[in-house]
Amino acid sequence: MKQLIVVSNRVPSPDKDSGSQGGLAVGVMNALSRTRGLWMGWNGQLMDDAEQHAPESYENEGVQFATFPLTEQEHELFYVGYSNEVLWPLFHYRSDMVEYTREKDAGYQHVNERFARQVASRIPENGDATIWVHDYQLLSTGHYLRTMNVEGPIGFFLHIPVPPWEVFRILPHHERMIEHLCAYDTIGFQTATDLRHFLENVERSGIATVEGNTVIFDHRRINTGVFPISIDVDTAREMAEKGEQSSRSKRLKDSLQGGPLIIGVDRLDYSKGLYKRFQAFEQLLENTHTRYGNVTYLQIAPLSRTGVERYASLRRELERIAGHVNGRFSTYDWMPLRYLNTGYDRETLMGFMRQSRVGLVTPLRDGMNLVAKEYVAAQDPEDPGVLLLSTLAGAAEELDGAMLCNPFDVEEMADMLDAALSMSLEERKERWQRLHKVISTNDIHRWGEDFITALDQSAAARHIEKQ
Ligand code: GDG
Numbered sequence: 458m459k460q461l462i463v464v465s466n467r468v469p470s471p472d473k474d475s476g477s478q479g480g481l482a483v484g485v486m487n488a489l490s491r492t493r494g495l496w497m498g499w500n501g502q503l504m505d506d507a508e509q510h511a512p513e514s515y516e517n518e519g520v521q522f523a524t525f526p527l528t529e530q531e532h533e534l535f536y537v538g539y540s541n542e543v544l545w546p547l548f549h550y551r552s553d554m555v556e557y558t559r560e561k562d563a564g565y566q567h568v569n570e571r572f573a574r575q576v577a578s579r580i581p582e583n584g585d586a587t588i589w590v591h592d593y594q595l596l597s598t599g600h601y602l603r604t605m606n607v608e609g610p611i612g613f614f615l616h617i618p619v620p621p622w623e624v625f626r627i628l629p630h631h632e633r634m635i636e637h638l639c640a641y642d643t644i645g646f647q648t649a650t651d652l653r654h655f656l657e658n659v660e661r662s663g664i665a666t667v668e669g670n671t672v673i674f675d676h677r678r679i680n681t682g683v684f685p686i687s688i689d690v691d692t693a694r695e696m697a698e699k700g701e702q703s704s705r706s707k708r709l710k711d712s713l714q715g716g717p718l719i720i721g722v723d724r725l726d727y728s729k730g731l732y733k734r735f736q737a738f739e740q741l742l743e744n745t746h747t748r749y750g751n752v753t754y755l756q757i758a759p760l761s762r763t764g765v766e767r768y769a770s771l772r773r774e775l776e777r778i779a780g781h782v783n784g785r786f787s788t789y790d791w792m793p794l795r796y797l798n799t800g801y802d803r804e805t806l807m808g809f810m811r812q813s814r815v816g817l818v819t820p821l822r823d824g825m826n827l828v829a830k831e832y833v834a835a836q837d838p839e840d841p842g843v844l845l846l847s848t849l850a851g852a853a854e855e856l857d858g859a860m861l862c863n864p865f866d867v868e869e870m871a872d873m874l875d876a877a878l879s880m881s882l883e884e885r886k887e888r889w890q891r892l893h894k895v896i897s898t899n900d901i902h903r904w905g906e907d908f909i910t911a912l913d914q915s916a917a918a919r920h921i922e923k924q
Contacts, residue, residue, distance in 0.1 A: 459609070461494035461909065464576055464598060465591035466536070468498040468524055481591070481616070484686065488589075488905035489520045497576055500524035503532055512575050525575055527568065534564020537764050540594045543628070546767075548593060548617045549728045549822040552627045554767060562630065566597060573601030584609055587912060590641070592616045600637035610916030612643040614684065614908060617824040618851065619651040622661045635664040639674035642916040645684040645908050647824045647851040652683050673921070680915035684908050685855055687901045688830045693807060697835035700808020705801075709755075710812060714791075716751040717878055720813035722806060722828045723820075724761040725798065727771050730821040730847065730864040731758060735778045735794065737819075737870035742786050742793060745875055750791050752878065754817070755809065759800035772798075810835035815877045816844045818852070819864040825851040829859070833892045841889035843877040845870075855899070858891030 469482040489496060497512065504510065504526040512523035527535070538561030546554035572595060580586045588611045590598050599611045625631055635658065638644060646652045656667050665674035672679040700706055709718075719738070723729040738754050758775070762768045779796040786793050801809070810816060816832030829844060829852040836842055846852060846859040853861055862873045 458492055459585045459587045459913075460581060461489055461492045462576060462579065462586050462588045463489060463494065463496045463591065464572060464588065464595060465496070465498045466540075466594040467501065468496050468522055481686065484901040484905045485589075485591075486518065486520055487902055488909055490518060493519060493521065495521040495523060495579060497523045497525075497572075497579065499527055502526040503529045505529075507531065508571075512579070523575070523579055531564060531568050531571075533764075534561050535568035536594065537762075539565035541762055541765050542767075544593045544596075545617070545728075547624065547628055548620055550618075550620050550624055551727070551822075552624055554727075555627065557629055569595060569597035570601040572598045573605060577602060577605045577607055580607060580609070587909065587916075588612070589614065589908070589912065596634060597637040600640040603640045610642050610912050611640065612645065612908065612912035612915075613638065613641045614645040615651070615824070616647065616686065618648075618822055619646060619654040619658070621654050622657050625654070625658045626661070631658070632662050632664050635659055635662045636674075639665055639672060639677070639679055641679060642919055643680045643682065643908070643912040644672075645682055645911070647683070647685055648854045649683050650854065651824075651851070652681055655681065676921045677919050678915065678921060680911060680918075682911055684904055684911075685851065685899060686825050686827065686904050687896060687899050688827055688834060689902070690830075690834045690897050690900045693831055693834035696804045697807035697811040700804040700806070701811045703805060703808055705805050706808040706812060709809060713753055716753055717814040718812055719752065719754040719815040719817050719874065719878075720810055720832075721754070721756040721758075721817045721819075722810070722831075723756075723758055723818075725758045725768065725772060725775070726761060727767060728820055728822050729758075730819045731756065731775055732771075732778060733821070733864055733867055734817060734819050734870070735775065735782060735796075736867045737874060738794060739778075739782045739785070740867055740871035741874045742782070744871060748875070748878070749786070750788060753791075753793060753795065755795045755797070755813070757797050757799070757801065757806070757809075760798050807831065807835045810842075811837060814842045815874065816842055817874070818844065818850060819847040819862065819870060820850050821847070821864050823847070823850040823852070829856060830896050833889065833896055836889055836893075838886070838889065838893075840882065841885050843880050843885055843888065844892060845873055845877050855895055856892055857895060858888040860888075 507526040507528045512525045514523045542556040590613045660667050665672050670681050782794045810832050818829040844859040847864040848861050862870050
């Protein structure tokens with residue numbers, strides 16, 4: 458059996474068990490533990506002499522890990538610069554936020570090559586390894602692995618959306634990106650829309666040809682497909698049941714004084730639509746006197762990418778509007794908007810979700826959005842809450858039963874929040890059953906298995922005979 462090597466920018470922290478990690482970690486750990494696999498990536502440390510450091514190895518839950526540091530300059534150019542100031546905004550359709558420089562571009566290529574070198578050094582002597590590379594930070598890693606004569610199956614999964622051609626072609630050297638992606642055997646996307654955009658981008662770039670879902674480049678076939686990421690539904694439900702009994706959950710419940718709770722859980726990121734969401738909540742309070750003094754909206758928004766300026770300015774904007782909403786509507790014993798930058802352990806989080814009458818998930822653009830699926834899994838089947846979901850989240854292509862809203866239409870969101878808060882138990886149950894069917898049919902275990910199976914098959918059918 459081939460060894461599976463997973464490569465991602467960060468690897469899960471060894472001091473957390475897999476139950477406390479997010480969906481990606483669970484799905485990947487599951488696939489890795491079946492083959493005593495290896496997970497490689499940056500260890501989160503910055504060191505002047507990072508280039509001299511061999512990967513540091515350790516084992517956790519039957520999975521090997523090998524992590525390595527970056528230099529401060531590599532981190533600045535590759536991670537902050539090109540990954541998060543060029544690719545992230547562009548792929549989330551925010552071309553106005555793209556801050557491209559040649560130096561960032563070169564830094565990205567350099568670090569992708571360094572990742573490839575580290576991975577190549579860990580491939581078994583007989584070459585029997587299947588390599589699975591993750592996400593937008595490492596788009597070019599497969600290309601560099603091929604230049605190092607790695608012949609085995611290499612797959613790539615993109616966790617974020619793919620923009621259409623007119624946005625994609627804004628990226629300087631986008632042809633090179635397509636060419637680098639052609640080094641993989643399988644490329645996976647979250648949704649059918651992302652796949653369609655990718656195939657269009659390949660064709661329009663003129664770098665390769667497309668036949669159905671197959672890309673043809675240099676006498677090789679590259680298989681593409683849709684693999685919507687999901688969650689471990691049973692574990693999420695168990696955590697929610699346990700979390701609901703915790704003292705934190707009880708204190709939260711008491712503090713609501715019998716009123717309904719709306720919950721949002723997002724990394725603090727402009728793609729998540731938090732500003733418009735706060736505006737919609739303000740509009741709800743303005744429109745409906747019956748909600749006044751009664752409804753509470755809890756927004757958990759742990760800070761992320763604090764080194765990127767756009768995230769610091771978003772934080773200031775959210776602090777301002779949260780203060781404005783509370784200043785305008787709070788009474789001496791009721792604060793409508795609870796806005797927190799603290800992260801919580803998963804059990805607490807799932808317990809909070811279970812108590813919430815509405816799960817508010819309104820990104821302006823999102824690859825999938827696992828919080829939407831976690832919210833569904835956390836609900837009590839006898840008294841489930843309502844998922845209010847953006848049409849622009851990948852999850853909306855899958856989650857039949859959610860209330861769908863346009864996150865750019867603040868007034869519509871306010872009206873839908875009101876409707877969600879008033880929804881009958883019968884309708885809530887009927888919608889939840891449909892939602893639960895989707896997440897339990899396609900859960901995280903299936904995601905990992907389906908991708909690896911597709912990858913091994915496409916590597917076997919890679920070559921096209923030269924005429
Ligand atoms: C990218 C794509 C795609 C959040 N706050 C806390 C916490 N979380 C957890 C959530 C969820 C995860 O973080 C976030 O996942 P999302 O999918 O919602 O969003 P991104 O971080 O942007 O992820 C996205 C995903 O990759 C997977 O492919 O779905 O579209 O952008 O699991 O619950 N977890 C804990 N405490 C918190 O305070 N423990």
